[in-house]
Amino acid sequence: MKIAVCIKQVPEGDARLVIDADGISIADADLATEINESDQYALESGLRLAESQGGEVVVVCLGPDRAEEAIRRALAMGAGRAIHLNDPAFQGGDAAATARALAAAIERENVDLVLTGLQSDDAGWAQTGPILAARLGWPSATLIMEIEPEGDTIKVKRELEAGWFQWVRLPLPALLTIQSGISTVRYATLKGIMGAKKKEIAKVTPADIGLAPDEVGGAGRKTRTTRLYVPEKTTGAEIIEGDTATAVATLVEKLQKEAKVL
Amino acid sequence: MAFKGVDYLDLDSELTSEERMTRDTVRRFVDEQVMEIIEEAYLEGRFPVELIPGLGELGVLGANLPEEYGCAGMNNVAYGLIMQELERGDSGLRSFVSVQGALVMYPIFTFGSEEQKRRWLPAMASGEAIGCFGLTEADFGSNPGGMATRAERDGDGWVLNGSKMWITNGSMAHVAVVWAQTPDGIRGFLVERGTDGFDTVEMHGKHSLRASDTSELVFNDVRLPGDAILPGSDGLKSPLMCLTQARYGIAWGAVGSAMACYEEALRYTTERVQFDRPIAGFQLMQQKLVEILDRVTLGQLLAYRVGRLKDAGKLKHTHVSLAKRHNVMMAREVASTARWALGANGIHSEYQVMRHMCNLETVFTYEGTHDIHTLIIGNDITGLNAFT
Numbered sequence: 001m002k003i004a005v006c007i008k009q010v011p012e013g014d015a016r017l018v019i020d021a022d023g024i025s026i027a028d029a030d031l032a033t034e035i036n037e038s039d040q041y042a043l044e045s046g047l048r049l050a051e052s053q054g055g056e057v058v059v060v061c062l063g064p065d066r067a068e069e070a071i072r073r074a075l076a077m078g079a080g081r082a083i084h085l086n087d088p089a090f091q092g093g094d095a096a097a098t099a100r101a102l103a104a105a106i107e108r109e110n111v112d113l114v115l116t117g118l119q120s121d122d123a124g125w126a127q128t129g130p131i132l133a134a135r136l137g138w139p140s141a142t143l144i145m146e147i148e149p150e151g152d153t154i155k156v157k158r159e160l161e162a163g164w165f166q167w168v169r170l171p172l173p174a175l176l177t178i179q180s181g182i183s184t185v186r187y188a189t190l191k192g193i194m195g196a197k198k199k200e201i202a203k204v205t206p207a208d209i210g211l212a213p214d215e216v217g218g219a220g221r222k223t224r225t226t227r228l229y230v231p232e233k234t235t236g237a238e239i240i241e242g243d244t245a246t247a248v249a250t251l252v253e254k255l256q257k258e259a260k261v262l
Numbered sequence: 263m264a265f266k267g268v269d270y271l272d273l274d275s276e277l278t279s280e281e282r283m284t285r286d287t288v289r290r291f292v293d294e295q296v297m298e299i300i301e302e303a304y305l306e307g308r309f310p311v312e313l314i315p316g317l318g319e320l321g322v323l324g325a326n327l328p329e330e331y332g333c334a335g336m337n338n339v340a341y342g343l344i345m346q347e348l349e350r351g352d353s354g355l356r357s358f359v360s361v362q363g364a365l366v367m368y369p370i371f372t373f374g375s376e377e378q379k380r381r382w383l384p385a386m387a388s389g390e391a392i393g394c395f396g397l398t399e400a401d402f403g404s405n406p407g408g409m410a411t412r413a414e415r416d417g418d419g420w421v422l423n424g425s426k427m428w429i430t431n432g433s434m435a436h437v438a439v440v441w442a443q444t445p446d447g448i449r450g451f452l453v454e455r456g457t458d459g460f461d462t463v464e465m466h467g468k469h470s471l472r473a474s475d476t477s478e479l480v481f482n483d484v485r486l487p488g489d490a491i492l493p494g495s496d497g498l499k500s501p502l503m504c505l506t507q508a509r510y511g512i513a514w515g516a517v518g519s520a521m522a523c524y525e526e527a528l529r530y531t532t533e534r535v536q537f538d539r540p541i542a543g544f545q546l547m548q549q550k551l552v553e554i555l556d557r558v559t560l561g562q563l564l565a566y567r568v569g570r571l572k573d574a575g576k577l578k579h580t581h582v583s584l585a586k587r588h589n590v591m592m593a594r595e596v597a598s599t600a601r602w603a604l605g606a607n608g609i610h611s612e613y614q615v616m617r618h619m620c621n622l623e624t625v626f627t628y629e630g631t632h633d634i635h636t637l638i639i640g641n642d643i644t645g646l647n648a649f650t
Binding site: 014030068069072073076101187189190193194196199240 | 272334
């Protein structure tokens with residue numbers, strides 16, 4: 001089974017974020033990064049499938065030069081090789097533009113299964129996976145908790161709301177978006193880290209995958225971010241004094257007359 | 263809570279991505295596997311043996327030895343970072359790994375026969391076999407050359423008599439690297455557990471390095487085959503070469519211990535409120551925190567520099583003495599100041615600082631005491647030997 005796992009390099013969960021001068025992105029300088037959390041689970045799932053079914057895991061990552069560190073980590077964990085979509089034209093894309101580029105790269109690989117994280121920890125659209133499946137023309141399933149290969153189909157457990165689960169069977173090739181926390185993500189062992197140095201990272205430009213520069217990245221996006229900001233602190237909080245009955249009566253009156261929400 | 267490290271001068275940017283990855287993978291191991299059990303193990307006075315398979319799988323045992331013997335073949339800066347992260351957990355944990363790698367695997371690799379290397383190194387790298395290093399004796403600590411343990415020729419083999427004290431991993435080791443006087447001077451021997459006349463006794467009553475096996479080794483007419491000797495060992499300089507390896511790791515490990523104390527002191531003082539504000543806002547507390555950060559940062563730079571020298575093949579044993587001497591004293595003072603900053607809570611096992619503070623008394627004393635390293639460097643810069 002040949003498996004492509006898409007990973008994204010994102011700011012570390014508790015990194016100090018600074019909004020860039022453009023007002024719509026996070027400043028890149030000195031940014032502590034990691035592999036997006038649910039992508040780590042996608043990689044772990046891919047590695048387990050390759051180990052149990054035979055086959056290889058190819059990591060696919062769209063990102064600038066610094067994303068190579070995330071790719072090396074994935075290789076150190078056990079992926080066989082990597083494709084790095086790295087070109088200025090790829091930068092600044094939304095989920096649609098990124099999925100288009102990823103699809104073009106993956107189409108050339110003849111894979112049986114694509115795994116992505118459920119959503120990125122930074123932008124959080126949860127769209128790249130499903131759009132990528134649509135681009136490839138493959139069936140997809142989201143919020144995956146368990147994967148059971150069955151010949152040329154695959155059976156997967158999806159997480160629904162309120163503690164419900166659903167089993168779904170899909171024909172291969174297919175795409176799955178993986179939920180965080182479904183397994184224990186392995187350590188990159190020291191031998192793995194040393195071995196990763198010898199593994200291939202193929203650097204890919206839009207031309208290499210048959211796309212024009214204006215079909216990807218900022219030029220190829222369908223949505224536009226207009227403003228990025230930290231929640232603004234506002235003043236004017238009012239503490240309502242008095243016993244409970246009086247305070248509730250006052251609150252209801254204020255909600256009706258001042259806030260006009262009741 | 264995940265440990266974020268201390269890196270005031272962006273030393274990270276001087277590291278290669280392999281070095282950072284190595285550091286991060288060991289850091290995560292310590293966060294996930296060590297932190298929740300270490301205080302209890304320390305209070306119980308036991309080495310957490312349950313960590314050994316994980317350490318082997320990760321590849322930290324003998325990590326800077328070559329791949330052909332089952333090791334990871336890391337460079338010395340990566341090796342140092344491993345020691346730093348392990349000692350951030352506990353000095354006893356780092357000591358276990360130091361002894362296994364630098365004091366047992368290193369001499370087998372450096373002085374051993376090919377057969378000895380094939381037999382022991384892969385098993386030790388995976389953690390299936392544990393080793394200890396017998397040099398120190400009850401009456402010969404700083405003066406190991408005077409050791410009383412002797413090996414006499416006995417046909418094709420040897421007969422070993424004597425005892426060793428303060429031996430880390432002694433009671434759980436499958437094999438001991440034992441240094442003994444012979445007619446040809448001091449030589450190293452591999453003594454396997456179960457050999458007649460060889461006993462180990464765990465030492466109790468320690469107030470320091472409690473999460474570590476510290477034992478006495480006793481040799482009573484122990485008959486060893488001819489191939490038990492490390493053929494390349496030659497005089498006192500052989501065990502001293504091993505100690506240089508281990509001391510190098512200690513110079514890094516001490517930084518880890520100090521980083522743990524800094525992080526805890528910073529977090530505690532920014533959360534602890536007295537007189538209606540976090541105590542970190544008071545000048546006396548800021549002075550402590552800055553003093554700690556200052557010392558930790560200098561220790562990091564020193565460890566990093568000796569690491570790069572070691573990888574370039576330019577490291578002298580006197581450099582290692584300087585780094586071990588400085589960084590352990592640094593960590594000892596940092597731990598003490600951090601404990602001070604934590605007030606009453608600083609003496610409790612809910613916090614780490616006093617465990618580190620107590621551990622560092624051992625680290626300050628073993629592998630060449632602080633004072634002996636002073637004399638090594640003093641001899642180097644003046645040409646005058648002040649030992650005797």
